[in-house]
Structure formats: structure tokens, C-alpha cells
Amino acid sequence: MHYTGRFAPSPSGPLHFGSLVAALGSYFQAKSQHGRWLVRMEDLDPPREMPGAATLILQTLERYHLHWDGEVVYQSLRHHLYQQQINDWLSQQKAYYCQCTRKQIKQDGGYYRGHCRSKQLNSSGCSVRIKIDTPITEFFDLKHGHIALPQAIAEEDFIIKRRDGLFAYNLAVVIDDIEQGVTEVVRGADLIEPTGRQISLYHLLGAKPVSYLHLPLAVTATGAKLSKQNHASGISLENPIPTLIEAMRFLGFTLEKELESASIEQILAWGVNQWHLAQLTKETQVTTLFSNRVS
Structure with a gap:
């Protein structure tokens, strides 16, 4: 079966460092297997959404050259x-x-x-x-x-x-993943607990469950998850390479100093070529230097 992965942010704020880690992990996993990488906007909860956040998230992905395949799906239309x-x-x-x-x-x-x-x-x-x-x-x-x-x-x-x-x-994500032909879900370890419920829905729908890969969470020195609920600041759009490199190091890459002077396309292509699951820590939470970006 041809690999299809996805990144599915909720538009409750700008893309922060923890979200970038999830986006990169799912992107590298998909592209290293010559698969498709989809983007879906999980705009199910209007009271929690920030006006303009969906557009800003997509602009940020484009600025980091994380180009998705196909059209963006919006859950609010489904x-x-x-x-x-x-x-x-x-x-x-x-x-x-x-x-x-x-x-x-x-x-x-x-x-x-x-x-x-x-x-x-x-x-x-x-x-x-x-x-x-x-x-x-x-x-x-x-x-x-x-x-x-x-x-x-x-x-x-x-x-x-x-x-x-x-x-x-849980309902929306399973229905959408089935319809979009997603074969593997790569996401943060904060979503380990609902995985069983989602697998239950696959069985009730008579569909084969996807494979799962849960990435370590970026947390502050106090153990707080980097999240929009915790007011994590959006990542830089003006100078993306330092943040991109830090997120890749968080994912276990060992990057040579000269790579920092390469273009974003070259850095991502190198990442796709070098990506392997053994580089990921088995820890579910990792303290990040970006902790000072949470107010």
C-alpha cells in the first residue's frame, strides 16, 4: 500500500515549536518512504479558534518549505x-x-x-x-x-x-483518515491515550487501523507542554533556518555546522535522506530550549 501521512493542526493559535516538531516528524516519515504528506485543518471547536490562525499556519508551513500534497481539508466543512x-x-x-x-x-x-x-x-x-x-x-x-x-x-x-x-x-479524525487514505499517523505523545478509542472506531467502521508513531513532546523546564493553551509563541517566519535546525536536533538529527548555511530545501532534502526511527528518543517528553517562549 502506498504510504500516506498527514499533519493535522488545530487553528487555535500560530504554529509553535512543538507543532513544528510534529509537522517535521510526519513530513520526514512520509517523504523518506516516497509517500504523500497531507495537511488537514482540525477546526472542530470554534470557541477555541483564533481568527486567521488557519491561514497563518499554512503560511508558516510554506515559509518552512513544508509543501503538502493535494488540497487542505477543513473539518468544519465535513x-x-x-x-x-x-x-x-x-x-x-x-x-x-x-x-x-x-x-x-x-x-x-x-x-x-x-x-x-x-x-x-x-x-x-x-x-x-x-x-x-x-x-x-x-x-x-x-x-x-x-x-x-x-x-x-x-x-x-x-x-x-x-x-x-x-x-x-476522535470521531472526526478517524472518519477523515479513512476517507483520505491515511496509512500511518505520526503525532505527539500527548495523543497516546486516545489511540485505543480511535482504533475502536476503525473496528466499528469495518476499516483497517492505521499504524502509529508517537513523537516526543517538547516541554518546558517545569514540564509544561508547549501548546497554544499554554500560550506558546509562534515560530519565526522571517528567519526560519535556526528554528528548523533546532527542531531537527530535537528529533534526533546530528547536523554538521556547515549544513546551517545551506538552503531550506537542501536541509529538508538532507533530513529526508537521513531520517530513521532509531534516532528518536524513547522518552515521551523532552525539555526544549524553547521553554522561554512560553509566557
């Missing part, structure tokens, strides 16, 4: 597909409406206990949950090997549509 699948599952009784609140779930120990599974509620004021009858308790990661997942999370009937009408990330 709501009808997510709803159609939810309707199918509801009609097949593979999904159901749930009225439980976060407060109630917290009182139950932090995990949903299936209170609404057999209540046959209507949609009013409810979320939609998928029935998980065959929990996924482990998966294979290309770098980390077999990863065990918490049993309580694996067994939980999780939300696929929130009570506020927004579609859940």
Missing part, C-alpha cells in the same frame, strides 16, 4: 459526514444519547459508568456516546512497541458528539 455516521450508529443502536454531566462523572470517580446506555433518551440536552463492547487495551507503536492503555478508559463508552453540538475529535 460536519454532514460526521452526523451521517452518528445517525447510522444511532439507528443500529451502536450509539446512544447521554444526559450525564461532567460533575456526575467526576462524582463516579472520573469515568463514565454507562448510566444512560439503556435509557433510550432523545437528543434534547444530550451528548452522543458510542458503545464499546470490545475495549482496546493496548496498541503497537512504531517507536515504543506495545503500549498498554488504562482499562477504565478503554472500557468507557466515549462521547462522539458533545451536548453543545460539536463533534468529538
Whole structure:
């Protein structure tokens, strides 16, 4: 099967160093296998989005010469597909409406206990949950090997549509990856935990799950993830090469000093040629010098 990878940022802020690491890791993995590298904008949560962020992210990728294949897909234009699948599952009784609140779930120990599974509620004021009858308790990661997942999370009937009408990330990402022909997902280690839920959805949809590779997270000296929620600053558009080289070193490359005077195209081509999974640390979090860019 021809390799297809993807980078799928959410437009809640500019592209920061941690996002660049994820973009580069997925890009090098795809291009080293002569595969396609897609970009998808995961704009599922309007209240968290920053106006203009999607355009800025794409401009940043272009400035770093991370050119994607095909057209950019926007999840905000695909709501009808997510709803159609939810309707199918509801009609097949593979999904159901749930009225439980976060407060109630917290009182139950932090995990949903299936209170609404057999209540046959209507949609009013409810979320939609998928029935998980065959929990996924482990998966294979290309770098980390077999990863065990918490049993309580694996067994939980999780939300696929929130009570506020927004579609859940786990649902959208699986439907989109299947439709786009993605064969392997390369992303940050912060997304290890939902992997089991996503594999469950592949099985429910009768599709073969993708392969997974989770990259180390860039964290500050205090252990905080570099993220838009933590106000990580956007990376430089004016002088991209120093940031590009630092991100590549974060990914385990050993770059000779003379490479720093090469063009971006030459640096990326060298990276594609030299990329191998053994260079990645097995740590899931790595402190970065970019910690001072988080305010």
C-alpha cells in the first residue's frame, strides 16, 4: 500500500515549536518512504479558534518549505459526514444519547459508568456516546512497541458528539483518515491515550487501523507542554533556518555546522535522506530550549 501521512493542526493559535516538531516528524516519515504528506485543518471547536490562525499556519508551513500534497481539508466543512455516521450508529443502536454531566462523572470517580446506555433518551440536552463492547487495551507503536492503555478508559463508552453540538475529535479524525487514505499517523505523545478509542472506531467502521508513531513532546523546564493553551509563541517566519535546525536536533538529527548555511530545501532534502526511527528518543517528553517562549 502506498504510504500516506498527514499533519493535522488545530487553528487555535500560530504554529509553535512543538507543532513544528510534529509537522517535521510526519513530513520526514512520509517523504523518506516516497509517500504523500497531507495537511488537514482540525477546526472542530470554534470557541477555541483564533481568527486567521488557519491561514497563518499554512503560511508558516510554506515559509518552512513544508509543501503538502493535494488540497487542505477543513473539518468544519465535513460536519454532514460526521452526523451521517452518528445517525447510522444511532439507528443500529451502536450509539446512544447521554444526559450525564461532567460533575456526575467526576462524582463516579472520573469515568463514565454507562448510566444512560439503556435509557433510550432523545437528543434534547444530550451528548452522543458510542458503545464499546470490545475495549482496546493496548496498541503497537512504531517507536515504543506495545503500549498498554488504562482499562477504565478503554472500557468507557466515549462521547462522539458533545451536548453543545460539536463533534468529538476522535470521531472526526478517524472518519477523515479513512476517507483520505491515511496509512500511518505520526503525532505527539500527548495523543497516546486516545489511540485505543480511535482504533475502536476503525473496528466499528469495518476499516483497517492505521499504524502509529508517537513523537516526543517538547516541554518546558517545569514540564509544561508547549501548546497554544499554554500560550506558546509562534515560530519565526522571517528567519526560519535556526528554528528548523533546532527542531531537527530535537528529533534526533546530528547536523554538521556547515549544513546551517545551506538552503531550506537542501536541509529538508538532507533530513529526508537521513531520517530513521532509531534516532528518536524513547522518552515521551523532552525539555526544549524553547521553554522561554512560553509566557
